[in-house]
Amino acid sequence: MNRSKPQTSFASAARIPEAGEGKRGEGGHLAYLLRQAAGAVRLRFERNLADLGVTPPQFLVLTMLDSYPGASGADVARLALLTPQTVHGIITNLERDGLIARSAHPVHGRVQVITLTKMGRTLLSRCKQRAAKSDSELKIGISQADEAVIRRWLVSLAKRTD
Secondary structure, eight states: OOOOOOOOOHHHHSOOOOTTSGGGSTTSOHHHHHHHHHHHHHHHHHHHHGGGTOOHHHHHHHHHHHHSTTOOHHHHHHHHTOOHHHHHHHHHHHHHTTSEEEEEOSSOTTOEEEEEOHHHHHHHHHHHHHHHHHHHHHTTTOOHHHHHHHHHHHHHHHHOOO
């Protein structure tokens, strides 16, 4: 039986860089830096919504339902960049909590219309205040002109389908 000391891998022995260092810094791959930034923004937003009992995906679903009345669950999934299964679960929970209501479509019997309740609108309003604050924090240190360039670039990335 070999009782030698286990070998330590390089990965476990090396110091993992902080955001902004090494490959996590300006010299890293752009796609990774975008993902790293998105993760940090999401975490801050999760923390901003936590005391309201709302997750970012729930906020997205509430926002899309409010912004696009009559949208189906599948439509909301596409708009919120979530899977239909995830949206179904979120909608079920939001309905259970009294934040949305489902009713039959007046013409298409199998289609359900999903609307925000008064309680849902109140909660969404509070969430939107937090989202506006988060957006303001994102803009710290950049000019309006730079913001416009960043917005155009992000939209152009989202529109690329090749």
